[in-house]
Amino acid sequence: MASISRSGSAHWEGGGKDGTGHVSTQSGVLKxxxxxxxxxxGDGRGxxxxxxxxxxxxxxxTMALAFQLAGANLTATRMDTSAKVGMDQVEGGWKIARVALTLKAKVPGCDDATFQKLAATAKANCPVSKVLNAEITLEAVLES
Structure with missing residues (x-):
């Protein structure tokens, strides 16, 4: 069985409200x-x-959907996805309660029913969806 490992790191100094920190990724994209x-x-910098x-x-x-489309012999010329994470205050702190995915895509030769089915499969099966203990919604728009 194949296995992949990626890493990130965080550094913090100070208290919860007055402290500061930084995060980095293994690839160096975030340093x-x-x-x-x-x-x-709030709306502070960072x-x-x-x-x-x-x-x-x-x-x-979005990458999972690209693979779903490829499996159906389809290729998107464009896919733009946004994800909005919502947190709720619960007993003991905060919880990521929901993620709203919004997708606009152009996929030549694809009908809306096929597109919706493939998008739903991608939403359910992408590794990040699988790890989140949150309600995940999807609004997928196929543009002509």
Whole structure:
């Protein structure tokens, strides 16, 4: 059985509200990207775990859909996906409760029923969808 491993890291100094940190990825695409309380719970500068999860989910789902389309002998000329992560305050802290995926795609030769079926399969089976304990919705629009 094949196995893949990827890594990321975080550094933090200070308290929860007044501290600051940075995150990095193995690939170096993110290198010491700043994050902190204001970037996570307000509109402060820097990144936060939820937007990184949103970007990862959008990317994972879109790539999964490209493979689903290829399996149906279809190729998208364009797919644009956004993911909006929603958190709710629960007893003991916060929980990622939902992710809303929104997709607009152009796939020559594909009818909407096929597109919706393949998009739903990609949503259910992309690795990021599988790891999230959240409600995941999908609005998929096939453009002509």
């Amino acid at each position: 010491e990207a700043p994050y902190g309380f204001n970037a996570r719970f 990144t936060n775990p939820e937007e990184l999860i949103a970007a990862a989910h959008a990317g994972c789902f």
